[in-house]
Amino acid sequence: MVCTIGPACCSMEDLEKLAMGGMNVARLNMCHNTREWHLDVIRKIKQLNHEKLFCISVMIDTEGSQIHVVDHGEPNSVKVEEDSIWLFTAIKFEGSRPFTVKANYAGFSEGIEVGDELVIDGGMASFEVIEKVGNDLRCKCTDPGVFLPRAKLSFRRNGILVERNHGLPTLSKKDWDDIEFGIAEGVDFIAMSFVCDADSVRHLKKYVSGKSSRSIKVLAKIENLESLQKLEEIVEASDGIMVARGDLGVDIPLEQIPTVQEIIIHVCRQLNKPVIVASQLLESMVEYPTPTRAEVADVSEAVRQYADALMLSGESAIGPFGQKAVSVLQMASSRMELWSREENRQSALCGQRQLGESLHDRIAEQICNCAVDMANNLGVDAIFVYTKHGHMASLLSRNRPNPPIFAFTNDDSTRMALNLQWGVIPVLVNLSDDMETNIAKTIDLIKMKGMVKYGDAVLVISDLTPAHVTSTAFQSIQVRTIV
Numbered sequence: 001m002v003c004t005i006g007p008a009c010c011s012m013e014d015l016e017k018l019a020m021g022g023m024n025v026a027r028l029n030m031c032h033n034t035r036e037w038h039l040d041v042i043r044k045i046k047q048l049n050h051e052k053l054f055c056i057s058v059m060i061d062t063e064g065s066q067i068h069v070v071d072h073g074e075p076n077s078v079k080v081e082e083d084s085i086w087l088f089t090a091i092k093f094e095g096s097r098p099f100t101v102k103a104n105y106a107g108f109s110e111g112i113e114v115g116d117e118l119v120i121d122g123g124m125a126s127f128e129v130i131e132k133v134g135n136d137l138r139c140k141c142t143d144p145g146v147f148l149p150r151a152k153l154s155f156r157r158n159g160i161l162v163e164r165n166h167g168l169p170t171l172s173k174k175d176w177d178d179i180e181f182g183i184a185e186g187v188d189f190i191a192m193s194f195v196c197d198a199d200s201v202r203h204l205k206k207y208v209s210g211k212s213s214r215s216i217k218v219l220a221k222i223e224n225l226e227s228l229q230k231l232e233e234i235v236e237a238s239d240g241i242m243v244a245r246g247d248l249g250v251d252i253p254l255e256q257i258p259t260v261q262e263i264i265i266h267v268c269r270q271l272n273k274p275v276i277v278a279s280q281l282l283e284s285m286v287e288y289p290t291p292t293r294a295e296v297a298d299v300s301e302a303v304r305q306y307a308d309a310l311m312l313s314g315e316s317a318i319g320p321f322g323q324k325a326v327s328v329l330q331m332a333s334s335r336m337e338l339w340s341r342e343e344n345r346q347s348a349l350c351g352q353r354q355l356g357e358s359l360h361d362r363i364a365e366q367i368c369n370c371a372v373d374m375a376n377n378l379g380v381d382a383i384f385v386y387t388k389h390g391h392m393a394s395l396l397s398r399n400r401p402n403p404p405i406f407a408f409t410n411d412d413s414t415r416m417a418l419n420l421q422w423g424v425i426p427v428l429v430n431l432s433d434d435m436e437t438n439i440a441k442t443i444d445l446i447k448m449k450g451m452v453k454y455g456d457a458v459l460v461i462s463d464l465t466p467a468h469v470t471s472t473a474f475q476s477i478q479v480r481t482i483v
């Protein structure tokens with residue numbers, strides 16, 4: 001569970017309550033608030049991890065370059081009446097002018113012609129462009145609605161999105177500053193907004209790995225048409241994906257979102273990358289203490305499609321019922337997972353694409369596939385895996401086993417990255433070259449935490465090859481009974 005942190009949940013007490021409720025990742029949306037505010041939240045989370053032994057990862061989400069409203073004359077929302085005439089401009093003006101909307105970018109109207117349709121937030125209101133004066137657009141409202149602050153602007157011609165290479169980079173100067181800040185503060189994930197190709201992802205990954213001694217994972221947000229057209233290569237290049245349905249719904253018709261979501265998740269399963277489903281999962285809970293039935297169905301559907309993680313936005317950032325929203329996610333997803341087990345639905349995941357090329361990698365993959373089969377058939381109570389970079393743990397998670405996967409690692413950044421992987425409980429321990437010592441030590445540890453007990457069976461998978469051994473002979477599956 002990923003929670004966006006905002007003014008409604010940024011106190012130490014509130015963050016701790018979200019952590020107690022099961023938040024795995026705290027997301028900071030760099031579109032909002034100040035550097036100091038973000039710094040304060042990151043420090044608080046690190047303090048909770050340190051003092052109260054939580055394991056909450058920190059994600060920053062870049063602002064990216066997008067055309068949106070910066071001023072529509074009111075602090076909150078503005079009603080737009082049918083046939084009303086509005087001027088869209090990028091020119092700065094003093095005070096407020098009725099029926100005037102300021103866009104954030106001078107080139108917002110480039111390539112736009114009279115007769116085109118201007119769509120607000122993917123359908124909150126629509127206009128027809130009736131006159132172009134320099135870079136300004138005079139528009140008549142054809143579909144009444146509301147303007148929210150920072151409303152997004154898109155254009156359609158004959159009902160089809162006008163694709164425009166507006167020349168803005170995926171990462172702006174501000175984004176690079178935010179990334180620099182994130183690296184300095186030791187964040188675990190950078191979610192990149194408005195990705196258009198795999199190169200930009202590879203570039204950021206390379207940059208980050210050159211700058212930081214700990215590994216920071218780069219997630220690509222799929223939220224525009226370009227990223228959908230290059231889906232496979234973007235998934236391949238990134239460390240994980242976010243289905244950012246908010247902005248995606250601006251670029252593609254809403255009725256396509258469910259199938260597109262299914263496709264994105266499927267590609268992520270095939271390529272073994274963690275995937276987050278985001279935006280409006282429990283939107284009504286921004287205001288109300290219970291979700292709609294439709295929202296619960298949406299959460300369940302994302303779990304049924306094998307998403308790894310679910311994200312809250314306004315529900316936790318600004319809503320008064322953030323903790324309740326987390327527990328709704330928890331309950332709805334547990335119920336769907338239980339049903340999937342009863343129906344043996346994970347068997348549908350057999351025969352996923354082989355990923356490994358070297359013999360060592362193919363063996364690791366086969367071991368994990370077989371191990372999950374064994375774990376389910378034997379009904380063991382837990383799976384233990386020892387992992388340096390988290391690869392074995394992800395290969396197990398990919399098969400959605402019935403028992404929980406305890407992933408032991410001595411690398412803190414691996415532990416934090418594994419937080420995004422379905423069904424994995426990452427644990428930081430000192431691992432030695434002697435597997436028997438590792439097994440004994442971790443069994444004791446998990447027994448002490450009360451997560452396995454006397455008589456339980458544990459499936460133990462090892463891929464840690466001692467430094468002096470070069471063969472693959474140390475990869476093994478064992479079943480241990482807790483004594």
Ligand SMILES: Nc1ncnc2c1ncn2[C@@H]1O[C@H](COP(=O)(O)OP(=O)(O)O)[C@@H](O)[C@H]1O
Nearest residue numbers: 004005006007029031032033246313314317318
């Ligand atoms: N750090 C923050 N400070 C203030 N408000 C925030 C913050 N993060 C999120 N919000 C609020 O929560 C809403 C939902 O968050 P999110 O979905 O991340 O942003 P957006 O709506 O801009 O895409 C935002 O519109 C904003 O009002």
Ligand SMILES: C=C(OP(=O)(O)O)C(=O)O
Nearest residue numbers: 223244245246247278279
């Ligand atoms: C998660 C999303 O991105 P942001 O909240 O940054 O717009 C989205 O568009 O759904």
Ligand SMILES: [K+]
Nearest residue numbers: 061062063193
């Ligand atoms: K963002």
Ligand SMILES: [Mg+2]
Nearest residue numbers: 223244246247
């Ligand atoms: Mg977005």
